[in-house]
Amino acid sequence: xxxxxxxxxxxxxxxxxxxxxxxxxxxxxxxxxxxxxxxxxxxxxxxxxxxxxxxxxxxxxxxxxxxxxxxxxxxxxxxxxxxxxxxxxxxxxxxxxxxxxxxxxxxxxxxxxxxxxxxxxxxxxxxxxxxxxxxxxxxxxxxxxxxxxxxxxxxxxxxxxxxxxxxxxxxxxxxxxxxxxxxxxxxxxxxxxxxxxxxxxxxxxxxxxxxxxxxxxxxxxxxxxxxxxxxxxxxxxxxxxxxxxxxxxxxxxxxxxxxxxxxxxxxxxxxxxxxxxxxxxxxxxxxxxxxxxxxxxxxxxxxxxxxxxxxxxxxxxxxxxxxxxxxxxxxxxxxxxxxxxxxxxxxxxxxxxxxxxxxxxxxxxxxxxxxxxxxxxxxxxxxxxxxxxxxxxxxxxxxxxxxxxxxxxxxxxxxxxxxxxxxxxxxxxxxxxxxxxxxxxxxxxxxxxxxxxxxxxxxxxxxxxxxx
Amino acid sequence: xxxxxxxxxxxxxxxxxxxxxxxxxxxxxxxxxxxxxxxxxxxxxxxxxxxxxxxxxxxxxxxxxxxxxxxxxxxxxxxxxxxxxxxxxxxxxxxxxxxxxxxxxxxxxxxxxxxxxxxxxxxxxxxxxxxxxxxxxxxxxxxxxxxxxxxxxxxxxxxxxxxxxxxxxxxxxxxxxxxxxxxxxxxxxxxxxxxxxxxxxxxxxxxxxxxxxxxxxxxxxxxxxxxxxxxxxxxxxxxxxxxxxxxxxxxxxxxxxxxxxxxxxxxxxxxxxxxxxxxxxxxxxxxxxxxxxxxxxxxxxxxxxxxxxxxxxxxxxxxxxxxxxxxxxxxxxxxxxxxxxxxxxxxxxxxxxxxxxxxxxxxxxxxxxxxxxxxxxxxxxxxxxxxxxxxxxxxxxxxxxxxxxxxxxxxxxxxxxxxxxxxxxxxxxxxxxxxxxxxxxxxxxxxxxxxxxxxxxxxxxxxxxxxx
Numbered sequence: 001x002x003x004x005x006x007x008x009x010x011x012x013x014x015x016x017x018x019x020x021x022x023x024x025x026x027x028x029x030x031x032x033x034x035x036x037x038x039x040x041x042x043x044x045x046x047x048x049x050x051x052x053x054x055x056x057x058x059x060x061x062x063x064x065x066x067x068x069x070x071x072x073x074x075x076x077x078x079x080x081x082x083x084x085x086x087x088x089x090x091x092x093x094x095x096x097x098x099x100x101x102x103x104x105x106x107x108x109x110x111x112x113x114x115x116x117x118x119x120x121x122x123x124x125x126x127x128x129x130x131x132x133x134x135x136x137x138x139x140x141x142x143x144x145x146x147x148x149x150x151x152x153x154x155x156x157x158x159x160x161x162x163x164x165x166x167x168x169x170x171x172x173x174x175x176x177x178x179x180x181x182x183x184x185x186x187x188x189x190x191x192x193x194x195x196x197x198x199x200x201x202x203x204x205x206x207x208x209x210x211x212x213x214x215x216x217x218x219x220x221x222x223x224x225x226x227x228x229x230x231x232x233x234x235x236x237x238x239x240x241x242x243x244x245x246x247x248x249x250x251x252x253x254x255x256x257x258x259x260x261x262x263x264x265x266x267x268x269x270x271x272x273x274x275x276x277x278x279x280x281x282x283x284x285x286x287x288x289x290x291x292x293x294x295x296x297x298x299x300x301x302x303x304x305x306x307x308x309x310x311x312x313x314x315x316x317x318x319x320x321x322x323x324x325x326x327x328x329x330x331x332x333x334x335x336x337x338x339x340x341x342x343x344x345x346x347x348x349x350x351x352x353x354x355x356x357x358x359x360x361x362x363x364x365x366x367x368x369x370x371x372x373x374x375x376x377x378x379x380x381x382x383x384x385x386x387x388x389x390x391x392x393x394x395x396x397x398x399x400x401x402x403x404x405x406x407x408x409x410x411x412x413x414x415x416x417x418x419x420x421x422x423x424x425x426x427x428x429x430x431x432x433x434x435x436x437x438x439x440x441x442x443x444x445x446x447x448x449x450x451x452x453x454x455x456x457x458x459x460x461x462x463x464x465x466x467x468x
Numbered sequence: 469x470x471x472x473x474x475x476x477x478x479x480x481x482x483x484x485x486x487x488x489x490x491x492x493x494x495x496x497x498x499x500x501x502x503x504x505x506x507x508x509x510x511x512x513x514x515x516x517x518x519x520x521x522x523x524x525x526x527x528x529x530x531x532x533x534x535x536x537x538x539x540x541x542x543x544x545x546x547x548x549x550x551x552x553x554x555x556x557x558x559x560x561x562x563x564x565x566x567x568x569x570x571x572x573x574x575x576x577x578x579x580x581x582x583x584x585x586x587x588x589x590x591x592x593x594x595x596x597x598x599x600x601x602x603x604x605x606x607x608x609x610x611x612x613x614x615x616x617x618x619x620x621x622x623x624x625x626x627x628x629x630x631x632x633x634x635x636x637x638x639x640x641x642x643x644x645x646x647x648x649x650x651x652x653x654x655x656x657x658x659x660x661x662x663x664x665x666x667x668x669x670x671x672x673x674x675x676x677x678x679x680x681x682x683x684x685x686x687x688x689x690x691x692x693x694x695x696x697x698x699x700x701x702x703x704x705x706x707x708x709x710x711x712x713x714x715x716x717x718x719x720x721x722x723x724x725x726x727x728x729x730x731x732x733x734x735x736x737x738x739x740x741x742x743x744x745x746x747x748x749x750x751x752x753x754x755x756x757x758x759x760x761x762x763x764x765x766x767x768x769x770x771x772x773x774x775x776x777x778x779x780x781x782x783x784x785x786x787x788x789x790x791x792x793x794x795x796x797x798x799x800x801x802x803x804x805x806x807x808x809x810x811x812x813x814x815x816x817x818x819x820x821x822x823x824x825x826x827x828x829x830x831x832x833x834x835x836x837x838x839x840x841x842x843x844x845x846x847x848x849x850x851x852x853x854x855x856x857x858x859x860x861x862x863x864x865x866x867x868x869x870x871x872x873x874x875x876x877x878x879x880x881x882x883x884x885x886x887x888x889x890x891x892x893x894x895x896x897x898x899x900x901x902x903x904x905x906x907x908x909x910x911x912x913x914x915x916x917x918x919x920x921x922x923x924x925x926x927x928x929x930x931x932x933x934x935x936x
Contacts, residue, residue: 054851345909347912384533415910437887440811440884
């Protein structure tokens with residue numbers, strides 16, 4: 001069928017991309033690298049105002065670390081078009097007709113609709129922010145931070161705000177990064193968190209360290225609380241956030257409660273959706289059961305190499321890798337995305353936060369018995385100026401000693417140390433094998449035993465002691 | 469035989485340790501953790517004034533980053549003795565009698581000698597600095613920097629120096645770190661280097677970047693030059709360093725031309741010595757062919773896991789690991805040191821330098837055909853403040869794509885990134901496998917493609933392109 005269509009266009013195949021952000025445009029660019037415009041036509045649809053931007057950079061733009069919006073744009077629509085990618089902005093795909101191999105798209109401004117046929121299709125529809133279903137959630141002054149439009153709206157709101165009290169709803173990555181951004185702008189910041197500790201991607205004992213640091217920065221932490229209502233003033237703008245038993249005054253509210261995979265189109269088209277609501281693909285990022293459809297980025301589920309289960313991990317770094325793999329395959333080459341180990345790093349002011357692999361509850365959930373250890377060490381040799389404390393938690397499988405996960409909280413040099421564990425997890429190393437890793441050592445960079453090695457030694461001892 | 473001797477001491481075994489620095493005292497401490505003083509007597513001999521100190525910290529002490537000598541002492545002799553380790557300072561072992569299982573030791577101050585029998589022996593005699601065989605090499609004002617005594621002597625010399633011109637002989641790790649230290653003390657620094665580029669542990673193209681940075685710091689680099697003579701003034705103190713065709717005025721001279729394994733005793737005792745002059749051990753750090761003798765630290769050769777050859781790599785981080793393994797085995801447990809991949813990190817002012825695995829010439833030497841790529845990236849997302857350039861060179865085996873080595877030169881965040889490659893080398897990963905590593909990403913810590921991933925992608929493309 002795809003050949004017949006390509007034949008209609010004089011032998012030239014058409015690749016259609018839905019979604020013009022990291023995954024979609026990486027796929028388009030990589031396919032273009034492998035196939036020239038005489039062999040492959042590439043059409044990409046983006047419903048928003050921007051393509052190829054760094055959503056991860058929005059907190060730093062809002063916080064003033066990054067001067068302007070344009071810094072976050074990796075490549076403009078014009079740059080894509082100059083490389084023979086027919087990127088159609090403000091054009092929303094409203095239907096995928098798998099049987100006929102075509103998509104229907106609507107010009108957002110004019111409302112005009114038309115069908116475009118494809119030989120190969122890439123679905124990169126991204127994520128949809130979770131919007132709490134409560135009164136006032138859409139009031140002026142309440143903001144998500146997923147798109148550059150969101151960022152501009154928030155900056156406008158901050159400029160217009162009556163006072164300088166901000167409430168951040170959610171204490172995950174986006175929540176803590178936005179708390180930092182608002183502190184930097186001089187706001188009094190309150191973070192309302194469903195859990196007892198921020199950063200539920202960490203175990204609670206490690207989250208506690210983040211909690212303490214945030215409180216130390218003057219952030220008011222409201223724990224174990226659910227926002228029930230956004231209260232508005234006479235002008236209709238937000239004035240406070242209500243939880244079950246309190247009201248928190250707010251001149252601006254930022255929602256950082258995560259995202260869902262945006263798979264409305266895919267669902268309607270009958271494509272396979274996993275338990276977390278994301279598209280299911282094979283290792284080549286091909287939508288299962290569909291030879292000529294690929295999907296990647298925030299709209300797919302990924303294999304967790306440590307647990308063996310599929311997870312939803314919406315991160316720009318994965319989206320870029322997916323795009324690269326899809327573009328290679330759609331361009332006639334061969335590449336795979338084997339899965340993730342669950343690495344993530346963040347910071348709140350100078351506190352660095354990192355995790356990879358399984359938390360205690362993840363291990364329990366998949367039936368893995370584990371030993372957990374926590375060590376305190378320093379970022380540099382203890383005698384070297386600037387040495388700062390670092391807490392490393394490590395999980396190893398009971399008896400086998402296989403590394404299961406690492407969490408690190410500390411100051412300078414803490415976050416990227418998690419990469420050591422990320423590679424070790426990928427390689428399936430045991431904590432005992434890790435004790436002899438030949439890591440870089442010099443006093444300005446590490447104690448003679450790197451903190452990760454200190455944790456590995458302690459985990460090894462515990463695995464040995466409990467192995468009987 | 470060992471039992472007979474232990475029998476003579478009422479069933480208590482005796483562990484004798486030669487050398488009271490990192491490897492020796494780590495071994496003693498770990499053996500003590502496993503066996504109490506009623507089971508195992510531990511006697512350690514150290515000929516110097518200090519035990520368990522960080523030689524790697526000396527440049528930072530001389531440079532003023534570390535306030536005093538005592539900061540570099542990890543554990544004092546008193547602390548060791550409080551843990552029932554009979555550490556005898558200023559006592560030099562002058563002979564190992566393997567047949568009789570005893571060592572002869574001499575009190576350095578009194579000259580008194582006596583024999584001590586052992587059931588188990590640990591040789592941790594460390595390294596001997598290479599002293600150039602030339603006139604004036606022993607003149608006042610010429611200094612090595614291996615021991616705390618050396619550091620004190622150098623600091624004394626700096627205090628007494630007539631002017632502020634320093635010549636550093638050698639441009640390896642010690643040379644560049646001492647150049648930084650002397651710059652920090654306000655010296656005019658000249659580095660005399662045998663090679664064309666500093667840091668011969670890097671390929672010359674990467675060494676060139678270090679050269680440029682050192683010149684930029686105001687350091688005078690004399691390349692391709694051999695010191696022929698140290699010239700002294702009327703007072704007998706150094707006044708200049710002569711190379712074949714020039715004289716370089718010097719109020720103080722620091723020798724940073726490396727070290728040799730100190731194996732005089734071991735050689736005399738007939739123990740096995742390798743091609744690099746170091747003791748040869750098995751994976752348990754046992755001296756080959758000797759059931760009750762272990763050796764570790766700067767006096768042994770280690771297996772290079774990438775080349776498959778034995779190398780001499782005198783580094784504190786290995787010495788500590790060796791000590792840990794030796795102490796575990798000597799204490800009746802089981803541990804091994806599998807080998808090294810050749811990781812090393814250093815810095816000269818804010819330039820960070822890192823390497824792991826094989827250089828081009830190492831690969832050629834062992835018959836490995838390779839593809840080499842070099843990429844320029846940044847330490848953080850390009851738009852994030854403080855993002856600084858980073859150069860990553862990567863070697864992969866021809867056809868198989870197995871990672872062979874990585875070298876990194878950059879500013880903040882460059883050095884410890886080499887750990888990613890160190891773990892990947894240990895695991896035997898290919899560069900293509902590395903392209904999907906789940907490394908920590910957030911704008912303050914990395915571009916969306918970590919510089920190491922950018923290099924892995926380029927190396928993968930080159931391996932594919934040349935595989936036919």
